[in-house]
Amino acid sequence: MAIRILQKEKLFSLEGKHTQYVFSIDENNLVRHLYWGKKINNLEDFSPEKIVEISSNDPTLELTKEEYSPQGGLRYKESCLKVQFQDGTRDIVYSYEGYEIIHDTLIIKIKDKNYDFFKINLYYKIYEDEDILERWTEIKNQGNEDVVVENILSAEFNLPEGEKYTLTNVHGRWAGEQVQFKQDLSYGKTVLESRRGVSNHNHNPYFILDSGANEDYGDVYFAALKYTGNFKIVIENTPYNTTRALIGINDFDFMNTLEPSESFVTPKVICGYSFLGFGNMSRRLNNFALKYVIPEEQRNKIRPVLYNSWEATTFNVKVEEQKKLAKKAQEMGVELFVIDDGWFGRRNSDKDGLGDWYVNKEKFPQGLGELVDYVNSLGMDFGIWVEPEMVNPESDLYKQHPDWVYSFPKRYRNTLRNQLVLNITKREVKDFIITFLDKLLTDYNIKYIKWDANRPISEGGAYNLPKNKQRMLWYKHIESLYQIVDELRKKHPEVSFEACASGGGRIDYGALSHFTEFWTSDNTDALDRLMIQYSYSFIYPTKAMRAWVTDCPNFVNNRYIPLDFRFHSAMLGTLGIGGNINKWSEEELRLAKEKVREYKDIRNIIQKGNLYRLKSPYEGQISAFQYSIKSQESVLFVFLRGQNFGVFKHNINLKDLNENSMYEVIYDNVTYKKSGAYLMNLGIDIILIGDCASKLIKIREI
Numbered sequence: 001m002a003i004r005i006l007q008k009e010k011l012f013s014l015e016g017k018h019t020q021y022v023f024s025i026d027e028n029n030l031v032r033h034l035y036w037g038k039k040i041n042n043l044e045d046f047s048p049e050k051i052v053e054i055s056s057n058d059p060t061l062e063l064t065k066e067e068y069s070p071q072g073g074l075r076y077k078e079s080c081l082k083v084q085f086q087d088g089t090r091d092i093v094y095s096y097e098g099y100e101i102i103h104d105t106l107i108i109k110i111k112d113k114n115y116d117f118f119k120i121n122l123y124y125k126i127y128e129d130e131d132i133l134e135r136w137t138e139i140k141n142q143g144n145e146d147v148v149v150e151n152i153l154s155a156e157f158n159l160p161e162g163e164k165y166t167l168t169n170v171h172g173r174w175a176g177e178q179v180q181f182k183q184d185l186s187y188g189k190t191v192l193e194s195r196r197g198v199s200n201h202n203h204n205p206y207f208i209l210d211s212g213a214n215e216d217y218g219d220v221y222f223a224a225l226k227y228t229g230n231f232k233i234v235i236e237n238t239p240y241n242t243t244r245a246l247i248g249i250n251d252f253d254f255m256n257t258l259e260p261s262e263s264f265v266t267p268k269v270i271c272g273y274s275f276l277g278f279g280n281m282s283r284r285l286n287n288f289a290l291k292y293v294i295p296e297e298q299r300n301k302i303r304p305v306l307y308n309s310w311e312a313t314t315f316n317v318k319v320e321e322q323k324k325l326a327k328k329a330q331e332m333g334v335e336l337f338v339i340d341d342g343w344f345g346r347r348n349s350d351k352d353g354l355g356d357w358y359v360n361k362e363k364f365p366q367g368l369g370e371l372v373d374y375v376n377s378l379g380m381d382f383g384i385w386v387e388p389e390m391v392n393p394e395s396d397l398y399k400q401h402p403d404w405v406y407s408f409p410k411r412y413r414n415t416l417r418n419q420l421v422l423n424i425t426k427r428e429v430k431d432f433i434i435t436f437l438d439k440l441l442t443d444y445n446i447k448y449i450k451w452d453a454n455r456p457i458s459e460g461g462a463y464n465l466p467k468n469k470q471r472m473l474w475y476k477h478i479e480s481l482y483q484i485v486d487e488l489r490k491k492h493p494e495v496s497f498e499a500c501a502s503g504g505g506r507i508d509y510g511a512l513s514h515f516t517e518f519w520t521s522d523n524t525d526a527l528d529r530l531m532i533q534y535s536y537s538f539i540y541p542t543k544a545m546r547a548w549v550t551d552c553p554n555f556v557n558n559r560y561i562p563l564d565f566r567f568h569s570a571m572l573g574t575l576g577i578g579g580n581i582n583k584w585s586e587e588e589l590r591l592a593k594e595k596v597r598e599y600k601d602i603r604n605i606i607q608k609g610n611l612y613r614l615k616s617p618y619e620g621q622i623s624a625f626q627y628s629i630k631s632q633e634s635v636l637f638v639f640l641r642g643q644n645f646g647v648f649k650h651n652i653n654l655k656d657l658n659e660n661s662m663y664e665v666i667y668d669n670v671t672y673k674k675s676g677a678y679l680m681n682l683g684i685d686i687i688l689i690g691d692c693a694s695k696l697i698k699i700r701e702i
């Protein structure tokens, strides 16, 4: 049973295969957190301890671990919910009303004691097999007066006491996103957030808290928000040696007036506990995403090898050149040809064109169909880049509809990359986007949309919204984005949607619930990518991670990396090629063809399998990644950043093999046989010579 309840004690237990989450309602009607950890079967063991005041400065509510702490009464801790009632009361006193179970979801119903028309529902959905819990919150105004909501987070978590926690997340910026950091929590609060309207490059909407864990061992608590907009994560070490973690929509420039009969549902949080370190956490999330998050119609499809012409031609798109690229790509084994920016409007640079979604006649005198048909005639699918939420002030669209962007009446409209953000909370703007994209997808045989968003929102004026909802624009922008993509997916279920925002600015579980995959970063330097991809893999699925092989020296670091290494690095996700292959030598084209074939042979293991991060690129010159399916088939990638002191032999122990089985190991075109026990305990010696050397080894159970 995934949900168990002790009726008399009002105790609730949510249980996965190996983990358990417990809370109860105490005599003061507070929803008290009791436990999150390994399974403890006997529910009678649990009871909320009596909390006694330490002093007049330490009220009991400060010491109480609640499931969802609102602002009110003697609470000074970070709160999940802050409202103002019509009489000016800015204080919530809640009490428990009851519970409901719908399938595998438990709903805890609470209400305000004096304003009993104000209801709060706490949702807990348990995925037993995956040991994943999904949490979210709903508030309802069932009264006759408005309730102003100033803050509403999705969930609060209380970590087991007596441990010191380390927070893992990423920091970064454009072309430097997903750089992992680990931070020991000290006193006070740690806040990670986005105020930009997209989940953004700076941090990512999740937390991982561990107490001395590594890849294979130790306690790890994690939660990831299904939301693409402004988020906020607050981790608080209290004066009482406890750690709390809150996650949800950012209260920055947020205000939602709930009118009578209105309700609001927060984004969901995917969370869990692993006692087997970070590796187990990542593999569970990977499987969960493949099973439940990626849009259903695309979920089980193997991702094609794509070619994208952006780095090759940038805005300088010419149909003949694109055709040449397509031919070369097809010869290499590419399955999907994607034309990036520059095909529409007066788009010869980033100064003009955004918003004018007609095919550029000078670049495509015979229309876009010429290229689409050519690509199809080569047996490849066709994909195309769009940036629907944006507009250049130079564009015809902006001249016709200067009122379609977010803005304040007297303020200068700040551009970034020469563009403004369309107010997609407006019905007509939303319709415009749906109409042009629907037409594009109907007129041409397009199977892939790369959906970009190259700047954050600023001057967030949305006067189409009622006065009391204007600060909901950040939320409503994302709501509209999801609705637009969903509508297009419904009309064109065969189309995949890639979420991109100046590279990896839109990597989050909200995006992955509507898009098929992510553009991970504009940084395609194969060495930097190892670090970016390593951090990405902590939370997000391999199958959704697009990675390209591009030209050297790479524009980010001006570094030369052998083509072999570039391929191996990009093969850690869904392979793409993004270089100017018209300029590649015969030898490079031959190698590329071989690598694409090799990737196709093993991509099932990479895209669906379990990832074991054997050696981290953050820790030394060597990094190693093993992907495995059911202990039967594995591929191992090993990378040497730079050779030092003449050391060329590196020993790697494999994981996830059957000790007693024999395996065939294919390494440098030589096949030999070893037992699983040998490969896991003694490992394989890998020879890597020189800077940026890499190997791909295949292991198969006999």
Ligand code: GLA
Pocket: 310, 340, 341, 385, 452, 454, 500, 501, 502, 503, 504, 519, 522
């Ligand atoms: C963004 C994307 C790139 C490319 C350009 C096109 O920067 O991240 O991959 O599509 O826009 O302008």
